[in-house]
Amino acid sequence: MSDEVSAEILTTHLLDLAAKGQRMDGRGIDQYRPVSIEPGFVETADGSALAHIGDTTVLCGIKLEPGKPFPDTPNAGVLTTNAELVPLSSPMFEPGPPHPRAIEVSRVIDRAIRAAETIDLTKLCVTPGEKSWVCYTDIHVLDHAGNLIDTGMLAALGALTHATLPNKRFGIAEADTSLEVNHFPVECTFARLGDAIVVDPSVEEEQAAQGRLTIATDEANRIVAMQKGLIGAFSPDDVKDLVERAFRHGDRLRAVARKGGSG
Amino acid sequence: MGSVGAKEVPVLLSPEGLRIDGRHLEELRSIRIVAGALHGADGSAFVEWGANKVMAAVYGPREVHPRHLQQNNKAIVQCRYNMAAFSVDERKRPGLDRRSQEISKVISEAFESVIFAEEFPRTSIDIYIEVLQANAGTRCAGVVAASVALADAGIPMVDLLPAVAVGKVGGAIALDLKKEEDNYGEADLPMALVPQSGRLVLLQMEGHMTREELAKALDLGVTGCRAIYEKMKQALRDRYASGGGAA
Amino acid sequence: MAHGNRPGRPSGGRGGSPSHSARERILVLPGEELPTHGLRPGTGTYRTSGKVYASVLGFVQERPPFVQVTPLSGRYIPKPDDTIIGYVADVQGTFWLLDIGAPRWAPLHMTGTPWKIEIGETDRYLRIGDAVVVRVENLDPTGRIGVTMVGEGLGRLEGGTIVTVSPAKIPRVIGRKGSMIESITQITGARVAVGQNGRIWIDGTPEAIVQVRKALEMIEGTGHRSGLTERVQELLRSSPRAAPTEKVRLPPNPSRPSLDRADPVPGDPEETEPPADEH
Numbered sequence: 001m002s003d004e005v006s007a008e009i010l011t012t013h014l015l016d017l018a019a020k021g022q023r024m025d026g027r028g029i030d031q032y033r034p035v036s037i038e039p040g041f042v043e044t045a046d047g048s049a050l051a052h053i054g055d056t057t058v059l060c061g062i063k064l065e066p067g068k069p070f071p072d073t074p075n076a077g078v079l080t081t082n083a084e085l086v087p088l089s090s091p092m093f094e095p096g097p098p099h100p101r102a103i104e105v106s107r108v109i110d111r112a113i114r115a116a117e118t119i120d121l122t123k124l125c126v127t128p129g130e131k132s133w134v135c136y137t138d139i140h141v142l143d144h145a146g147n148l149i150d151t152g153m154l155a156a157l158g159a160l161t162h163a164t165l166p167n168k169r170f171g172i173a174e175a176d177t178s179l180e181v182n183h184f185p186v187e188c189t190f191a192r193l194g195d196a197i198v199v200d201p202s203v204e205e206e207q208a209a210q211g212r213l214t215i216a217t218d219e220a221n222r223i224v225a226m227q228k229g230l231i232g233a234f235s236p237d238d239v240k241d242l243v244e245r246a247f248r249h250g251d252r253l254r255a256v257a258r259k260g261g262s263g
Numbered sequence: 264m265g266s267v268g269a270k271e272v273p274v275l276l277s278p279e280g281l282r283i284d285g286r287h288l289e290e291l292r293s294i295r296i297v298a299g300a301l302h303g304a305d306g307s308a309f310v311e312w313g314a315n316k317v318m319a320a321v322y323g324p325r326e327v328h329p330r331h332l333q334q335n336n337k338a339i340v341q342c343r344y345n346m347a348a349f350s351v352d353e354r355k356r357p358g359l360d361r362r363s364q365e366i367s368k369v370i371s372e373a374f375e376s377v378i379f380a381e382e383f384p385r386t387s388i389d390i391y392i393e394v395l396q397a398n399a400g401t402r403c404a405g406v407v408a409a410s411v412a413l414a415d416a417g418i419p420m421v422d423l424l425p426a427v428a429v430g431k432v433g434g435a436i437a438l439d440l441k442k443e444e445d446n447y448g449e450a451d452l453p454m455a456l457v458p459q460s461g462r463l464v465l466l467q468m469e470g471h472m473t474r475e476e477l478a479k480a481l482d483l484g485v486t487g488c489r490a491i492y493e494k495m496k497q498a499l500r501d502r503y504a505s506g507g508g509a510a
Numbered sequence: 511m512a513h514g515n516r517p518g519r520p521s522g523g524r525g526g527s528p529s530h531s532a533r534e535r536i537l538v539l540p541g542e543e544l545p546t547h548g549l550r551p552g553t554g555t556y557r558t559s560g561k562v563y564a565s566v567l568g569f570v571q572e573r574p575p576f577v578q579v580t581p582l583s584g585r586y587i588p589k590p591d592d593t594i595i596g597y598v599a600d601v602q603g604t605f606w607l608l609d610i611g612a613p614r615w616a617p618l619h620m621t622g623t624p625w626k627i628e629i630g631e632t633d634r635y636l637r638i639g640d641a642v643v644v645r646v647e648n649l650d651p652t653g654r655i656g657v658t659m660v661g662e663g664l665g666r667l668e669g670g671t672i673v674t675v676s677p678a679k680i681p682r683v684i685g686r687k688g689s690m691i692e693s694i695t696q697i698t699g700a701r702v703a704v705g706q707n708g709r710i711w712i713d714g715t716p717e718a719i720v721q722v723r724k725a726l727e728m729i730e731g732t733g734h735r736s737g738l739t740e741r742v743q744e745l746l747r748s749s750p751r752a753a754p755t756e757k758v759r760l761p762p763n764p765s766r767p768s769l770d771r772a773d774p775v776p777g778d779p780e781e782t783e784p785p786a787d788e789h
Contacts, residue, residue: 004325041316041395042316042347042349042350042395042396043314043396044349044350044351044352044396044397044398045349045396048349055302055303057301059347059395061347061348061349061350062349063348063349063354065353065354082348082357084347084348084357086345086391086393087322087343087389087391088301088304088318088319088320088391088392088393089301089303089320090303091303091304091322091325094328095343097358098357136348136349136354138347138348138349138354138357140347140348140349140393140395142301142318142393143301143302143303144303145302145303
């Protein structure tokens, strides 16, 4: 059960621990919680995956539907990413219109998917200027125990990797085809606790954090998105160091997202 | 519920009296209930029922925000039934549409009928239902999940609240409709039963039935609810009889 | 899990004193009829048409003249004289509102502290997020929870950390006559203060805190079986002994919470034959 009020005593404790290279749940500073993914969790989606990082659980469903291409990109399909931080998932989330926090999660994930050219959008064109596939990536948070961006990205990548173009349903072709995924972006989030910078912050660590930095990388060794969040600061040297750490974690996260299971 | 693609009406009832998925008229789809599926809620449950997947969480009793909603003599019971965008064939726009708002209201009132809300004045008991995969009967699956979640959250109530829909397919009264039966059948009658009193606290109907058919459907629904009731109790026993629970 | 746990099934392991582990407690769910044996309906029950039913999920307890259901889950329900740990959720001119893990926040009035405070200066003493050990003084019919910070072992917590367990497991954490908590503090060298509301304050070396946390996880997961104290001791001894706490902080040493809920089995000699399994 999560508390509604965060106790200051936990913040102090987390900072004390971090100064000694320790964390409340016994993890190392540069250690993720257990990561796992279940692709194909939702049959009504054209692609889906349930991702867990520790107690954090995020479900992503992909829907592919024919629509009209944007006028300035008549030969390309359309990609939209949306994240729902539903009140079921945390006492901190309330019903109502999307909170800026939900919008941040969806936009950071959207940027990584887009910049990594995860999907070749020209392959989603059906009739130039008239009909193209719209790829809806809906990220549904079910249990919030910290680090929604990494978990959401993992669920999205897992869902995209296992998605099918429903050609038959919309009379576009005789057979359904797999959605082609060209690149595999993953996000890696860090939180500053005093002088220490921990990876994969828990919800308590996020509350105590003096700055958060997310770095998205892909398998082609590119940095494809970044986001500094929360109140706090990082030096350029911090950032360079974190990029190296993000690449190291990225390979393992990518392997989990592509294969399914845990890692 | 609308559907995409094939518009041809399928044969819903075989000459042998079997349904589209081979079930008998009085047979439920398979049901799996997990009590305590989430770490952060006061109570939670996950229900897989046929091809439905529904998660429910309960928060509270807790302070009411905004405060003007407070009731001086009892807790307010608020349910939010929501469908994930990818839970249906055609992507659903995120957020509560009119259907979801109506369902949220009747489910809130069903639970208000069984919760001892006067034990917690000026508080709120919040019930959240998320439909992750829909295949007809999601409001009933939602009620079942939410009811197990309420018990998991230690909320005092008259009884658990099993629910099921009865319908009319191919001219016959059938228990627990699946999607094709719901889309092409002649009637749909979702209900939730208080087993202790034998009364219904949720009841809706869409379609048409004769008096005799309705009487039969109500009886069949009550029988179905009692079978689901046993599964709900077993899910809670599995979580608590081993002394675990309340993570 | 899932091994057909039924009411009346004899318990598996038999450690500890046989008089307390020989009988399995009966788990009931809301809506299940209770065997009353002539007793009156108590907490966690309701009566209708002359029959008594459980209203919450929990274990049946006979406390003559009442039969009651002790909940196994749910938020903390305050009782007078409970020592609990609260977090300051809001600061007002003359009082603070404490989140105590209960359905409602509890107001702590400035006169309920050891300090002399001017009106409007409350936030110089306690701020949002501060953790305090308080005692439940009274409950009024409108649901207001009166708490005080005046008394031995009460006050603001500094240092250490807080772990939350289900309030229903607190009797297990304390153990019979405090045996469990004594084992834990002796073996780990940590200082521990147990709030009846499920919040447990731990101070000590990081290793000791991790050990206590593990012990609490074990108690939360398997608290029903007998021989738990022995198994927790085993767990703690199997990891290298933690060095005793080097720094000792004041004040927290809350008086040991009342033990009336620590008794794992109600003392009701009449109840020998568990009712038949109806399911």
